[in-house]
Each structure stands twice: as structure tokens, then as C-alpha cells.
Amino acid sequence: xxxxxxxxxxxxxxxxxxxxxxxxxxxxxxxxxxxxxxxxxxxxxxxxxxxxxxxxxxxxxxxxxxxxxxxxxxxxxxxxxxxxxxxxxxxxxxxxxxxxxxxxxxxxxxxxxxxxx
Amino acid sequence: xxxxxxxxxxxxxxxxxxxxxxxxxxxxxxxxxxxxxxxxxxxxxxxxxxxxxxxxxxxxxxxxxxxxxxxxxxxxxxxxxxxxxxxxxxxxxxxxxxxxxxxxxxxxxxxxxxxxxxxxxxxxxxxxxxxxxxxxxxxxxxxxxxxxxxxxxxxxxxxxxxxxxxxxxxxxxxxxxxxxxxxxxxxxxxxxxxxxxxxxxxxxxxxxxxxxxxxxxxxxxxxxxxxxxxxxxxxxxxxxxxxxxxxxxxxxxxxxxxxxxxxxxxxxxxxxxxxxxxxxxxxxxxxxxxxxxxxxxxxxxxxxxxxxxxxxxxxxxxxxxxxxxxxxxxxxxxxxxxxxxxxxxxxxxxxxxxxxxxxxxxxxxxxxxxxxxxxxxxxxxxxxxxxxxxxxxxxxxxxxxxxxxxxxxxxxxxxxxxxxxxxxxxxxxxxxxxxxxxxxxxxxxxxxxxxxxxxxxxxxxxxxxxxxxxxxxxxxxxxxxxxxxxxxxxxxxxxxxxxxxxxxxxxxxxxxxxxxxxxxxxxxxxxxxxxxxxxxxxxxxxxxxxxxxxxxxxxxxxxxxxxxxxxxxxxxxxxxxxxxxxxxxxxxxxxxxxxxxxxxxxxxxxxxxxxxxxxxxxxxxxxxxxxxxxxxxxxxxxxxxxxxxxxxxxxxxxxxxxxxxxxxxxxxxxxxxxxxxxxxxxxxxxxxxxxxxxxxxxxxxxxxxxxxxxxxxxxxxxxxxxxxxxxxxxxxxxxxxxxxxxxxxx
Numbered sequence: 001x002x003x004x005x006x007x008x009x010x011x012x013x014x015x016x017x018x019x020x021x022x023x024x025x026x027x028x029x030x031x032x033x034x035x036x037x038x039x040x041x042x043x044x045x046x047x048x049x050x051x052x053x054x055x056x057x058x059x060x061x062x063x064x065x066x067x068x069x070x071x072x073x074x075x076x077x078x079x080x081x082x083x084x085x086x087x088x089x090x091x092x093x094x095x096x097x098x099x100x101x102x103x104x105x106x107x108x109x110x111x112x113x114x115x116x117x
Numbered sequence: 118x119x120x121x122x123x124x125x126x127x128x129x130x131x132x133x134x135x136x137x138x139x140x141x142x143x144x145x146x147x148x149x150x151x152x153x154x155x156x157x158x159x160x161x162x163x164x165x166x167x168x169x170x171x172x173x174x175x176x177x178x179x180x181x182x183x184x185x186x187x188x189x190x191x192x193x194x195x196x197x198x199x200x201x202x203x204x205x206x207x208x209x210x211x212x213x214x215x216x217x218x219x220x221x222x223x224x225x226x227x228x229x230x231x232x233x234x235x236x237x238x239x240x241x242x243x244x245x246x247x248x249x250x251x252x253x254x255x256x257x258x259x260x261x262x263x264x265x266x267x268x269x270x271x272x273x274x275x276x277x278x279x280x281x282x283x284x285x286x287x288x289x290x291x292x293x294x295x296x297x298x299x300x301x302x303x304x305x306x307x308x309x310x311x312x313x314x315x316x317x318x319x320x321x322x323x324x325x326x327x328x329x330x331x332x333x334x335x336x337x338x339x340x341x342x343x344x345x346x347x348x349x350x351x352x353x354x355x356x357x358x359x360x361x362x363x364x365x366x367x368x369x370x371x372x373x374x375x376x377x378x379x380x381x382x383x384x385x386x387x388x389x390x391x392x393x394x395x396x397x398x399x400x401x402x403x404x405x406x407x408x409x410x411x412x413x414x415x416x417x418x419x420x421x422x423x424x425x426x427x428x429x430x431x432x433x434x435x436x437x438x439x440x441x442x443x444x445x446x447x448x449x450x451x452x453x454x455x456x457x458x459x460x461x462x463x464x465x466x467x468x469x470x471x472x473x474x475x476x477x478x479x480x481x482x483x484x485x486x487x488x489x490x491x492x493x494x495x496x497x498x499x500x501x502x503x504x505x506x507x508x509x510x511x512x513x514x515x516x517x518x519x520x521x522x523x524x525x526x527x528x529x530x531x532x533x534x535x536x537x538x539x540x541x542x543x544x545x546x547x548x549x550x551x552x553x554x555x556x557x558x559x560x561x562x563x564x565x566x567x568x569x570x571x572x573x574x575x576x577x578x579x580x581x582x583x584x585x586x587x588x589x590x591x592x593x594x595x596x597x598x599x600x601x602x603x604x605x606x607x608x609x610x611x612x613x614x615x616x617x618x619x620x621x622x623x624x625x626x627x628x629x630x631x632x633x634x635x636x637x638x639x640x641x642x643x644x645x646x647x648x649x650x651x652x653x654x655x656x657x658x659x660x661x662x663x664x665x666x667x668x669x670x671x672x673x674x675x676x677x678x679x680x681x682x683x684x685x686x687x688x689x690x691x692x693x694x695x696x697x698x699x700x701x702x703x704x705x706x707x708x709x710x711x712x713x714x715x716x717x718x719x720x721x722x723x724x725x726x727x728x729x730x731x732x733x734x735x736x737x738x739x740x741x742x743x744x745x746x747x748x749x750x751x752x753x754x755x756x757x758x759x760x761x762x763x764x765x766x767x768x769x770x771x772x773x774x775x776x777x778x779x780x781x782x783x784x785x786x787x788x789x790x791x792x793x794x795x796x797x798x799x800x801x802x803x804x805x806x807x808x809x810x811x812x813x814x815x816x817x818x819x820x821x822x823x824x825x826x827x828x829x830x831x832x833x834x835x836x837x838x839x840x841x842x843x844x845x846x847x848x849x850x851x852x853x854x855x856x857x858x859x860x861x862x863x
Contacts, residue, residue, distance in 0.1 A: 028146070030211035031201055043423050043472065065202070076153055077211060092215070093151060 026071045027055065032081070034059060034066045035090040048087040049080050144182040144203065146210030148172050148191055156193050159214070164188040164200065182208070236606045239559075239573045239598045240329055241651040241668065243267055245322040252751060252762040253800065254814065254853055256360060256368050256390070258319065258344065259311035263798065264764055266706055266720030266747045267324050267668075268342075271740075274626035275826040275840035275847060276441055276455045276496070278392070278406045279308055281626075285326065285339040285670050286700040286724035286741055290623050291616065291645075293337030296344055299465060299484055299511075300333050304534055305503040305622040306490050309459060313434055315388040315413060317358050317370040320345040327649030327670050328594045328612025331555045331577040332513065332528055335592040338614035338645045338672060339700075349374040349384030349417050353859040362853035364406065365394030381420050388413040397443060398849050399822065401830035403840070405847055407440025407455055429466040435459070441497070442833055453497035453833035455629070463488040478524075480515040496628040497833060503538040503622065522570075524559040540621055540634070549617060553581030564600070571600040583617065586641050590615050604655035616643040618678055620691055627689055630828075630839035632682075637692035644675040662710040667703070674698040679728055682739060683775040686828075687836040696729025714755060720747040737772050740844060744769030744793075760802040762814075767795045771844050776828065783829035783837050791844040794821050810857040820849045 034045050042059050049057035049066060053075030059066045068080060078093065085094035148159040155176025162169025163183065169190075170180045184205050189212075191199045196214040203210070245265060253263045259280040262268040273281040282289035294302055294310050302310035325341040333341070356372035367390065374384035392409040399405065413434040420427045441455035465486035473479040486509045494501040511530040518525055531552045538545040557577035561570035575596040582589050594612030601607070618640065627634065653666040677698040681690040703723040710716050722745040726738045737743070746767035753760045771791045776784050800814030823845035829838040857863060 028209045028211045029207045030213070032213070063202075067207075072211065077213065078153055 026073060027069050028072050029067065029069050030077050031065050031067045032077065033064050033092055034084050035064060036061070041089065044087055045084055045089055048083050048089075051075060051079060051083050054080060142182060143179045144189075144208060144210070145177065145179045146208075146212060147176045148178065148193065148212050148214065149176060150193075150196065151213055151215050153213070156214070159191055159193040161189065161191050161212075164190050236600065236604055236653055236655055239575055239608070240596050241326045241608050241610065241649060242329075243324040243326070245324070247320060250316065250319055250322075251760070251802065251812075252749075253764075253798065254360065254362075254812070254816075254855060255316035255319070256366075257312050257316055258314040258322075261316060261319060261322060263766075264718075264747075264749055264762075265324070266704055266718075266722060266745075267326060269742075269745065272843045272847060273308065273841070274629040275843055276403065276407065276629040277438055277457055277626070278409060278440070279312065279626075281308070282311065283741070284324075284342075285672060285702040286726040287339045287672060288623075291337075291339040291614075291672075293333065293341045295333060295341060297346060298333060298343060299486055300336070300509065300532075301463065301465075301486065301488070303336075304490075304507065304536055304619050305492055305505045305538065306459075306461065306488075307619060307622050308625050309436065309492075312411075312436070313413065313461070314344060314346075315368075315370055315386075315390075317356070317372065318346050318386050318388070318415065320347045320351075326651070326668060327610045328596070328614065328647045329610070330575075330596075331557060331579040331592055331594050331612075332526065333511075334530070334532070334551075334553070335579060335581055335590055335613070335615045336617075338616060338643075338647055339670075346415070346417075347372065347384075347386070348382075349419055350376045350382035352384060353863070354861050355859060357858045358855065360853065360855035362851055364392065364848060364851045364853075365396070366390070366392045366853075368855075380422055381418065383416070383418040386415040386417075395443075399824045399826060399847070401825070401827050402443050402446070403453075403827055403830055404440040404443060407438040407457075409436070409438045411436040424472070425468060425470045427466070427468040430464070432461075432463045434461050446831065446833075449832070449834055451498075451834075453838070454495060455497075456495040457492070458494070459490070459492045461488065461490045476516075478515070478517045478521060480513075482513040482515075483511070484513075485510045494625065494628070497631070497838075499541055499628045501538075501540050501621065501625060501628060503536065505537075506535045508533040522561050522563065524561070526557045526559075527555070529554040536619070538621055540628070545621055547585055549583065549585040551581050551583050553579055555579035567600060567603055569600070569603070573598050577612075581615075583615075583642065585617065588642065590642075606653050608649075608651040608653075610649040611647070613644070613646050618643060620678070624680055624689075624691075626841045627680075627682075629841050631834075631836050632687055632689045632839065633836075635688060635690045637690070640678055640691065640693065641676065643677050645677070646673045646675065647671070648673075658709060661712070664706075664708045666706045668705075670700075670702045672700045672702075674728075677728060679730060681730055683730070683736075684732075686774075686776055686779045686839070690731065692731060694728045695731055695733060697735065698728035700724070700726040714753045716749075716751045718747070718749040721745070722747075739772050739774045740842070742769045742771045758804045760804075761800075762802075763797070763799040765795055765797050767793070768845070769793050773842055773844065776842075779828060779837050783832065783835065785825040787825055787828060787842070794845055795819065796821055796846060804863070807862045808859055810863055811854070812857075813854045814852070816851045816853070817846050817848065818850055821845060822849050823847055 045059045046057045054070045056069035081091045081094040085096045088096045148156045159172045161178040172178045189201045199214045255261045269283040323343045329341045352374045358370040360368040371387045376382045415432045418429045436459040438457040442453040467484040469482040490505045513528040534549045560574045562572040564571035577594045579592045596610045598608045649670040677694045706720040726741045749764040751762045797818045798816045802812040804810045827840040829835045
């Protein structure tokens, strides 16, 4: 009986550990640059980045870095690059369609890398 | 015993708890390339340390974590090192490194063609970027089209130094001028609009050819010219540009911008320029170019927050010109002097909202502008004075129907102009109020393999009521594009355009002559239909980037006001064309990146502008060249410290107005048709470090000049006196030097 008490604590303790491990296991963090200019862009970028599999998306307007927490089984960073470009914001991997960029509010228009196309 | 067990149990739980709270003692993650392939053997280390680790066969790494924010460096052969700022709470990182070959590809094609027609954009819009604008001195907007084949610039007359543009074979007044999507500088300011935008204020120019969007009104028969100005949060904090030329010209531009830590940024753009020369190179007793003085300032305030953005702008300028006849002639009293004074103040603001109703595609924008302009001119014995007050408001709502494949824009607007104009004793006062509304629908058909819509159709329509002519105007417009591939596109456009004429202001150059003006009674709105076709193809020649583009446009006037200078050399008649009146234009452009940093452009334009005059004869319009050519060659060194630009403009024969009845001693060697000629310009730009840039160049290096610029220059009192027939440069060779300086980096 004495051992019973000891064991139960141990099991709880172990259980604690494994449950912790399970929540940490899949999630990965990645960061990449998303070109944009203003507070309005922040909302747009973060909203677009939260596709299926992304649990957190945080864009910093000064550093222009988007920090993502995602499940690599469900989604890959490349898809988030595309999702963000689809709403008008270039990344170093994906370029937004001219027509979508032009539709951005004037104060959101950032300086784009010039690309031949 | 019980106490000890409890203590141990508590300790175990506690330890566990602690374990969960403190950061993992190791930072783990994976490294991939930009194709998301795991990389084995990539080096991973903290930036300030020497020791690190290497990724294993599953691309995984593990190294001691830090308890403060630190920089992690990842290196892999053939790839550019990646640096990641890691917070102590972050773990399980996914880090991508980019291949150097891909970076070079991005950098080289990142060079691009500075003046390009996109293969993605629905409308046929040529974009002139800031880099293109640095290839020529571009002191003001009128000089910013020198490297472009679509817009031609020429002096409007021999006396005021003002330039006029031509697009699709039609005079500049048939193109709508806009600053940041806001129609402006119409009415009495039209002849000077391009001189009131200093070159350094320009962030870019978009030339939309043919029937474009109806968002900004029903004008724009030949196209729309939209200019973007520099913005305080994107421009350099301090920028200074000084310029001087052998033409006796000096310019100074100063930009002061402050990007607020919070939500407000503001900027002040100042411009001062003068031209002082007492030259008469062609020896006709008239100054080749008038003395000029201009002071121009713009103040911009930008505010933005997550929900909305707003801006407020004020521009004020004063511009004075003085020139004309140099010495009085024997026995002839007085001087044919030229004087032109302009003062202008314009105020405008915009407020925009996004994400209305929680949806990112719902946007609402409002813009309001008001301007006051006063001009007074003296042309020998003729006086011209005018004052204009204008007001413009537009509200624009954008949303989607179902999916982003269907976009819709609706915008009501209101334009009001109050013009008081008088020429000598005649008054031409008028007021015009134009309320209107537009609707535009865009359909985009997605193409998964191309990763963008391959077919886009834009249907727009607007209705305006014009109070001056008491008419309801309906303007339909259509634009469509089809991509054969990402590098091959065809575009069509068709639509109607109207124009409310400002005859005196737009033809003020005629006052630089002694012609008497005759206006017909029934002069109303001008109306035309424009049809266009564009094909653009990007391809490679010997593995180097190249682009070919061809434009075909036809403008068919339903009602056009002709300025008939042929009937009589001492009179001008304004009336509606009595029969067909049209302009056909073909522009073919080839751009080729010969070597890294070396770009060649060849452009050829064919114009056929004809109208039926009062005698029922269909004739070509005077002073429109049927053939024009442009060759530009530009080289930038790899370190970007040197830039060499050359361009040759070739202008074919132009029919001059009928001067057959002018006595020979007045017209000297004025031809019936001007000869073909070429003009060569060249410039060298050298950058020193990151803060200073010096540019030196020459215009009209081959010195081609129109020697006889003024008819009856030796008798300005005669009815034949005429300084408005200019077909070639009036100045010979001009050399210039300029410097650009920005303490925070150019």
C-alpha cells in the first residue's frame, strides 16, 4: 500500500511528462521576411498566414519578419509563402501578382524588388 | 515514513513542473534548402561562439539553448548563410537556406527592364520606375519621357519654353493626367501640368494606353498618365539634389522626411529653379528660351493604423517666365515680349479603410481635393488672364462576389470647376459641375499550372452629368488579357472617352503669333472611341533576357475640335471636324539584355493622324511625325558605381501648317515638310560610396537645331508673325552636371 501511493505519484509525474512531450512534439517554428509597410498590412499578413496547420503567425513591421508556429505534418512553410503572396505581399520566395499588389491600399504599398517578368 | 514519501512525491512533481517551465536545455530543429529538401551536414552555431554542431541524416541538429535572444547561423556549401534571431522560448526550428545560384538568378533578373510592360497586368500599362528616371536629367516631369517610346515631348512654341506631349499620335490634352490616381491640373493648368512636378518628387510613372479604367472619370481618350510621388515613410530622411546646365539653368531640390515611431510620418519636398540666359543661337532677335523662376513646395502627412490609413497634402507653387524679343527694331516701336506668371495652391487628402465586416477584400477609400490657380500672360500685344477654382471628391468601394475571382468596384464622384478666363477683351468664363458614378467588374480565371489567372476581363461603365453642356454621358470600357504563358500575353481594350475643351488654355501657344482667333458657335464636348491591341512576349536570345511588345491603337472621333492653322496664315479657326477624324498608331518595342548590366532598347512608332477639315478634305494633322524611332543603350557596372546611358531619337518628316501665302522674306527657309533628323543624348553617373552621386551629360550632342523658329521674326508687328511652329530642338548642344546627396544613403 505504501508503494501504491509512491507509484501513483510516479505515474502522475510520468503522465505529466508525456503529455507535455505530446503538445511539443509536432509544432515547429520558422521565420521569414514578408514585405509590407504598415499596421494594416500586419493584420492582413497574419490572417493570410494562418492556413490549416499554422497555430501562430506573428509579423513584426520593423524587422518585417513573420514568425510561424506550425505542424510540419499538416503544412510546409512554402505554402505559407504562397498564401501571403496571394494577398499582395512579396516574400523572398514568392512574388505577389501585380494586380493584387495594385489593389492594396495606397499606404500599404511597399517598395518591391524589381523582377523581370 | 509518510512524511518522507509525501516529500519525495512532492519533489518529483515539483521537479517535473520545473522541467516543464524552464527552456529545454537544447535547441533543436531541422535545416532544409529552398525546395524544402532536408540538408545533411549543415553547420549550425550561435553567432558569437566558435563551436557548433552539424545536422544529422534527418537534417536535424541539436545544440545548447540560450537564455537570452541570440542569433543562430546556419551554413551549407553552395548556399548563402542564414541568420535567425532565436528567442529563448522558441524551439524546434525549421530553417531554410537559399542556394547561391538562385540568389544570383534573383539578383540578375532582379535587375529587370526598368521601363517595362508587365506580362501579368490586365491593362496595357508601361511602368517607368525610379531607376529609369535617373537615366536622363529629368528635372521635371516633362523631361521624364525621354527614354520612353510611347510618349513624345516637344516644345509647344518658340517663346515660352513650355513643352507638350503626344501619345498615340494625339496631343497631350487627350490623355488624362493623374497624381496618385487623382485627376488634377486640368483646365487652365493643362499647358503647365508637367512642369509643376519636379523630377526628384517622382517615384514612378504609369502610362496606360488606350481606354483605361473608368474609376477616375470619362476623360483619357488616348490614355492615362498616372504619377506616383515619393512618400515620407519610404523616401530618404534627407535628400538634396543640385543641377546646373550650360543652358543657364540651375535647380535645387531638398527633401526632408520624418518617419514617426508611432503612426504618423510627414515630409516636406522643396524645389527651386531658375533659367537665366541671354542667348540667341539662331540669331533671330528672340531669346532662345525665356528666363524662368520657380518655387514649388509639397508637404505630406501620412497616418496609418491597423484599421485605416489617411494622408493629407498641401502643394504651393509660383512660376514666372520672361522672354521674347531682345532688341526693338529700327522704326518699329515696342518689343514682342513674353511674360507668363502662374500661382497655384492645391490641397488634397485621402482616407482608406480595409477589412470592413471582417473581410480583407472589402476596402473603402475616399479622396477630396481642392485647388486654386491663377495665371496671367503677355504675348506681345496680347494679354491672357485666368483664374480657376476646382474641387473633386471620390468615394471608392471595393469588394468580391463569392470568391476573389469576381471583384467589383463602385465609386461615386463629383468634380466642380469655376474658370474665369479672358483673352484681350473677350471673356470665356464658365462653370462645370460633373456628378458621376461608376461600376467596374473584374473576372479572373485562375490557372493552377501558371499559378496566376490566365484570363482576366474588366468591364466598366460610368454615367456622368455635365452641367456645362447639360448632357448625360455614358462611358463603357472593356479591358481583357489572356496569358498564353507567364511570359506571353495578349491584351485588348475598347471604350469611349469624352473631353470638355478648354480651348484657350490648351492652345495658348497660338498667342505666340499674330493670328486672329475665330471660334465656331457650336463647340461642345469632344467624344471618341478607342480600340487597342497589345501583344507582349518575354523570351531569351542566347540565354539573355529579352522582351518584345507591339501596340496597335485606333482612336475614332465622334466629335473632335480642330485647330485649323492651314486655311490662312494670319488666322486660326476652331470648329468641329466635318467628316471622319481618327488616329492610328503602331508602337513596336524590343528590349534586350545584351550582357550583364548592358541593356538595349529599340522602338519604332508609326502614327497616322488625320481629320476632315472645313473644306471637306481628309488631311494629316500638322506637326505629327509619321515615323519615329528610339534607340537606348544603358550600362551599369556590377558594383553599381557607374552608369552610362545613351539614347538617340529619330523623328521622321512632319507636315508643317500651310505657309504658302506667307511672303518669302518672313518665312526664310521654313519647309513644307520638316526633314528627318536625329538627336543624341548621353549621360554618365558615378556613385561615390553610399551617400553621393554625380551625373554629367549632354543633350542634343549632335547639335541639330531648327534654325528658323519664328516666322516674321524681323517684323513682329506683321500679321504673319508666328512662333508656334516648332518641329525640332531650338537649342543646340547643352551640357549639364548634377549631384544627389543623402546622408542616410541613396
